[in-house]
Amino acid sequence: MSRAFDITLLLLLIACALAVIQTKDLLGAVVIFSTYSLIMCLIWQHRGAPDVAMTEAAVGAGVTSALFLVAISKTVRKEK
Amino acid sequence: MKRALTVALLVVVAIPLLYAVAQLPQHGSPMTPPYTHISPRYLEKGPEEAGAENIVTDVILNYRGFDTNGEVTVIFTSLAAVCAVLLGSRKGDERPAGEPSSSAVPVSDVVSFVVRLLSPLIAIFAVYVMLFGHISPGGGFQSGAILAALVIVTTVIVGRKQAEALVPVRIRRLLQVAAPLTFFVVGVSGLFLFGDYLAYPKTEGQMWLATAWLIVIGIGIGVGGAAVLASIFWTMGDDS
Amino acid sequence: MNAVEAILRALTVILCAIGAFYFFIGTVGMLRLPDFYSRTHAATKCDTVGAGSILLGLMLMQGFGAITLKLIALTALLLLSSPTAGHALARAAFRTGLKPWRSPEHTEGEDAT
Numbered sequence: 001m002s003r004a005f006d007i008t009l010l011l012l013l014i015a016c017a018l019a020v021i022q023t024k025d026l027l028g029a030v031v032i033f034s035t036y037s038l039i040m041c042l043i044w045q046h047r048g049a050p051d052v053a054m055t056e057a058a059v060g061a062g063v064t065s066a067l068f069l070v071a072i073s074k075t076v077r078k079e080k
Numbered sequence: 081m082k083r084a085l086t087v088a089l090l091v092v093v094a095i096p097l098l099y100a101v102a103q104l105p106q107h108g109s110p111m112t113p114p115y116t117h118i119s120p121r122y123l124e125k126g127p128e129e130a131g132a133e134n135i136v137t138d139v140i141l142n143y144r145g146f147d148t149n150g151e152v153t154v155i156f157t158s159l160a161a162v163c164a165v166l167l168g169s170r171k172g173d174e175r176p177a178g179e180p181s182s183s184a185v186p187v188s189d190v191v192s193f194v195v196r197l198l199s200p201l202i203a204i205f206a207v208y209v210m211l212f213g214h215i216s217p218g219g220g221f222q223s224g225a226i227l228a229a230l231v232i233v234t235t236v237i238v239g240r241k242q243a244e245a246l247v248p249v250r251i252r253r254l255l256q257v258a259a260p261l262t263f264f265v266v267g268v269s270g271l272f273l274f275g276d277y278l279a280y281p282k283t284e285g286q287m288w289l290a291t292a293w294l295i296v297i298g299i300g301i302g303v304g305g306a307a308v309l310a311s312i313f314w315t316m317g318d319d320s
Numbered sequence: 321m322n323a324v325e326a327i328l329r330a331l332t333v334i335l336c337a338i339g340a341f342y343f344f345i346g347t348v349g350m351l352r353l354p355d356f357y358s359r360t361h362a363a364t365k366c367d368t369v370g371a372g373s374i375l376l377g378l379m380l381m382q383g384f385g386a387i388t389l390k391l392i393a394l395t396a397l398l399l400l401s402s403p404t405a406g407h408a409l410a411r412a413a414f415r416t417g418l419k420p421w422r423s424p425e426h427t428e429g430e431d432a433t
């Protein structure tokens with residue numbers, strides 16, 4: 001059961017990573033990237049590393065997304 | 081001729097490298113030194129030897145203190161460089177000061193109220209993570225990230241000018257180097273007290289001092305990380 | 321004692337099932353609904369009702385104790401933050417000029433945009 005959960009999360013992670021590369025809309029890519037961070041956070045927590053999970057949730061999903069959003073708002077939204 | 085020489089040189093270099101790789105212990109094998117001596121030692125003796133119940137904190141701040149010291153210095157130097165680059169690119173088009181937030185959508189009352197309601201709780205959580213990193217999961221980096229997220233959310237609500245006015249630039253510069261600075265201070269005091277850079281007290285009666293130093297380093301890293309991440313956000317979000 | 325435990329367990333299962341059902345509905349809504357506003361509405365339902373009832377079920381399973389207190393705090397946070405996020409999204413979309421979707425029959429009579 002635990003193994004199935006792990007495998008599902010890892011597959012979702014790979015799907016998210018591919019989606020980030022494929023998405024042309026940079027805003028959408030940032031949202032998918034924060035989803036990636038949240039899945040990664042779940043994986044860390046499930047592997048018994050709450051410290052890393054906390055960092056991943058705060059930095060990966062929170063601060064980095066905010067910085068990316070500001071960067072997009074200062075440049076352009078669409079990938080050329 | 082030249083090509084043959086190149087190939088020969090590559091082969092000569094490759095053979096010792098491949099030999100060295102073949103000599104390495106198998107990746108993930110339970111017979112490698114980390115699994116036979118080091119992990120059990122950390123797990124068993126960590127709390128009494130290094131001064132923190134949370135073994136992750138023991139390892140990154142005490143057993144591997146040098147690594148973390150260098151890492152923190154590198155990370156914070158690069159973050160300061162990012163700040164400098166962003167600041168430099170901003171100099172050209174200086175906007176008139178005191179202009180209110182020019183975003184397309186004014187801040188909603190509901191969002192503002194909920195953020196005001198929740199931000200003290202977030203702050204308490206960040207301080208808890210910072211101060212109790214030696215007992216529960218967490219520590220300096222984590223609390224720094226949480227504090228930075230809090231600062232960013234508050235900036236969105238009250239506007240950049242007001243939020244930035246809370247931390248004057250002169251103090252901000254000091255806060256940004258807080259993490260390497262605390263490491264340096266703790267390391268040098270170890271040099272004077274125990275004869276080695278970053279030496280921690282080892283004897284039974286002095287463990288409280290080791291714990292105190294772990295907490296001090298945690299506070300330094302947390303405050304420094306929050307300051308740097310918030311400054312990057314403030315510097316980037318000039319006209320938003 | 322045993323009967324009480326059985327009832328609590330049954331309630332937990334029912335509440336978790338309700339939560340899972342709402343998550344399913346929310347996901348279907350995200351995929352099927354026509355415009356941004358209705359999709360935001362579906363997603364917010366997911367978070368509040370779905371996650372809320374799952375947390376309630378977990379509280380019933382745990383009984384009184386530290387974990388239940390944490391779950392209550394979590395539920396309060398969720399019930400505060402998720403509608404706020406939905407509100408912020410919808411408001412930002414409306415203020416930047418995104419028109420809500422109208423069904424084709426309605427728009428025929430008016431200016432068809």
